[in-house]
Amino acid sequence: MADETSLLLLKPDCIAKNLAGEVLQRLLSHGFRIRGIKMLQLTDELLKEHYAHIADRPFFPEVATFMKSQPVIAVALAGDDVITKVRDLLGPTNSKAAAKGTIRGDFGDDMMTNVVHASDSPEAAAVELKRFFKDGELFDL
16 A cells, blocks of 8 residues: 545535535545645636646636635545545546445535545646645645
8 A cells, every 4th residue: 555645625516515524524534634734716827727638628617617616625635545545435526427425426416516626646646736735735744
């Protein structure tokens, strides 16, 4: 097992439904550790960078509008194989296809309003963590 850190974004629907505590508790109950956490309002610039892989798609403006509709909570979550384990706990990106008992299956609505973004690989996590956390904002606990 590898000790990893993943970026999670508790999305606007998570904030609007007041689910942040429930989602964090579900994740922390699996032995993961918070290395950093903060609430922020996403900007167009940050969204274009974070979603560069879809920024030229026709649906991107809708994604950007949604992601700016409420603040998000960025979490640096650490633990053994945290990237794979968190994605399993979340369920598939499309909440409609997520099983009950998963976070997205219990709280998500669809492909976009799916409660949480989570890094999908160690490489993506490294880039995303630098995007959302400055030097000195992550702690080794």
